[in-house]
Amino acid sequence: MKKNNQKIPIIIGHAIISGNCCIADDKGNMPESLISEKDWELFQEDLDQSDIIILGRRSYEYFHNKRRNRLIPTTQIQGYHFQDKDLCFFNPSFISLEEAISLFTPHPKKIAVAGGQKVYELVFEQLFYHQFHLSIKMDQFLINGQPFIKGITKIVDVRKYIEEKGMQLKTEKKLDSDTTQYVYSRF
Numbered sequence: 001m002k003k004n005n006q007k008i009p010i011i012i013g014h015a016i017i018s019g020n021c022c023i024a025d026d027k028g029n030m031p032e033s034l035i036s037e038k039d040w041e042l043f044q045e046d047l048d049q050s051d052i053i054i055l056g057r058r059s060y061e062y063f064h065n066k067r068r069n070r071l072i073p074t075t076q077i078q079g080y081h082f083q084d085k086d087l088c089f090f091n092p093s094f095i096s097l098e099e100a101i102s103l104f105t106p107h108p109k110k111i112a113v114a115g116g117q118k119v120y121e122l123v124f125e126q127l128f129y130h131q132f133h134l135s136i137k138m139d140q141f142l143i144n145g146q147p148f149i150k151g152i153t154k155i156v157d158v159r160k161y162i163e164e165k166g167m168q169l170k171t172e173k174k175l176d177s178d179t180t181q182y183v184y185s186r187f
Contacts, residue, residue, distance in 0.1 A: 009101070013113040013120060013132040014043050016179070021153050022145030024116055028058055031142065036179040039135045043114075046133075051108035052101065054123065071100055073122060097126040103113070116178070117146055124165050128149035131170075132162060132184040139178050 016039050017023055040052045046175050047053055052069045060072050080090035081098060090100040101108060113123050123129060136155060152158055159169070159182075167184040175181050 004077060004096060009108045009111045009132045011111045011113060011123065011127060012046060013129045013159050014125065015115055015120065015148055016135040017148045018140040018142045019138045019143065020141045021105055021158050022142040023117065024146040025142050026144040028146055033140050034137055036059055036135060036175050038175040039181065045096060045143060047112050048114035050110045052104055053112045053114055055114040056119045058116060059114055063155055073119060092122055097122055122180060129185065130186050132167060135175060135179050135181040137179050167186050
């Protein structure tokens with residue numbers, strides 16, 4: 001992703017998942033049981049330091065009043081559409097993620113990815129993450145929940161998936177009594 005001497009932005013993914021690898025309940029909502037105050041605090045700090053946030057429609061609807069540059073993939077339009085100067089919807093079937101990112105001026109130096117499942121997979125498929133901050137609440141299980149990555153229901157398989165995408169576990173830290181954060185890095 002280099003255009004007109006523009007540097008590749010740093011891309012950092014963020015997810016908190018249950019012990020059975022879900023990011024949302026059976027209705028697609030993130031339940032309160034999956035929230036960790038420390039994880040939320042670290043997540044918000046990183047979003048505040050990012051030039052663009054790539055997030056799914058549900059996350060956008062939940063946090064629509066937050067004034068940050070946001071990029072939302074959707075199949076509801078063709079091409080792309082700026083709703084405001086800080087909010088762009090795009091259809092990845094018509095415009096690549098790289099092209100959508102390049103629509104923002106100035107060119108972003110840092111991008112945060114806040115999910116959902118299709119958003120995480122889109123970045124893994126079309127670009128890459130420099131880092132991925134994966135927090136896990138091992139004692140939480142979401143019956144019929146939405147998985148972090150489609151078809152993956154075991155933590156060991158999540159780790160394998162991330163490693164197959166060229167990342168390595170760099171740090172592991174306990175955030176609270178039932179949440180551990182694993183930071184994967186490309187370098």
